[in-house]
Amino acid sequence: MLQGNCEILKREQLTETIFDVTVSAPEMAAKAKAGQFAQIRAEGFFLRRPISICEIDKAAGTLRFVFEVRGGGTEALSRLAVGEKMDLIAPLGNGFTLLPQGEVIVIGGGIGVPPMLGVALSYHGRAKAILGFRSRSAVILESDFIRTGQMPVVCTDDGSYGKAGVVTNALVEQIALRRPDLIAACGPEPMLRAVIEVARKEGIPCEVSLEQRMACGVGACLVCACRTVKNGEEHLRHVCKDGPVFPAEEVLL
């Protein structure tokens, strides 16, 4: 974990509430793994905002963050302009398992889609992405996922774009077409529960990325607890240090 003031190289607004910011952070990028996150300082707010890393470009020395404005803190982050600095602590957390061989299905739901781009890219064509959104106006990063080497399956709840319905319908279809060695997912809890259930029924290993309100982000303050099970015993572990990625069989949602 490193702390630094990182220059913003690129900033775009993707939807009414979602922003796309790339910063120069060579040392952090060199260490970062897909699925890790950063704690970003928001001017005027006491606590940093945990934001997942969307894309790591080790050659260019950049990190990309795609985040949603949910309150004052993320709104302050969204106002930072190209050339201004972002105060980051990164990379944090454990990230997703990267299988040296075999194929994966990555699933993102809503603002859970951005971290899955980094995961899919690190598979160089061995990852099939399934992306779920509420409606057409919420769809983000579709063209970026084409760079992963496989066309993503885009689903919308209201059917206004791509396939109509939830990501798990598409997941079942994809598994039937080509059974993956791992399923990796990030998104709202109901989606994660459904994905975990499909993976369990199919007997496919699955990892999910969790979210919780945080303070320190480094494993010291213990506020970001989540319910987990290991060796038959229930324990409260911590999203920032033990996660954010957990094996599906260890999480209680």
Next chain:
Amino acid sequence: MNRLAVTVAGVTFRNPVITASGACGFGREYNHFYPLSRLGGISVKGMTLRPQEGNLPPRVAETPAGMLNSVGLQNPGVDAFLQDELPWLEKQDTRIIANVAGHTVEDCEEIARRIEGSAVDMIELNISCPNVKQGGAAFGTSCMAAAEVTAAVRRYTTKPLMVKLSPNVTSITEIARAVEAAGADAVSLINTLLGMRIDLRTRRPILRNNVGGLSGPAVFPIAVRMVWQVANAVKIPVVGMGGIATWQDAVEMMMAGASAVQVGAAAFSDPMAPVKIVDGLAEYCADQGIESISEIVGSVHPWE
């Protein structure tokens, strides 16, 4: 000559900046940002006799200039501390304060007994955690209970004994006097102030525990006031904490009467905050021609 060195209850700290219990775990995480030897000391996560899971999440809610937490003393227990954490911490060349947070008087005695032969430099008896149902603030909000648990631990330890006080009381000076009379070598204050936030949309408290402890710059003026009152009420040294985020805050707390300070939540905004405070204090002493930082302790000139 180290201008920043301070002595509290017979323990010499290389500088008056100690990381506060609950904010820095057992030191391993912040050791990624700076060597712990830069600190005067570390007060480790409050420990119970047996491992404790703490409260269900959410455990944190942001507030203007601060935060509420309701962790509920999640910790691996005293034996895991002694076995897994202390050997590493001993090598970091900093003073080690063991924060003891038993549920009962007997628990506190037993924890103190187990720590007795260890390398711990000082005990901080936590009678002020607002997030647990047994022990914690139940000890710290009555003079009699506070004195009883202090006297009990006193019998089981030869280590310097500091008692961490709750601000959630009518008169903190009475509690301070009670623990002084019961054998405390120092007091530390303030623990967090009990608070609450509500989500407008769900009408639920943000914290799963409904209420939690407020910390951060929001509480700083209250902490300064209480440290000043307690320093004037007892003869034992006072360690001041509550919202300290800058070296100026540390100077102010020391002028109010604190012999040393603890820094907690400030590290969540800036992991380097404790070290920046140390550096700021060194510059302040040099600029002001202060030979020993202890000169400023209690140096406030109150209005008549």
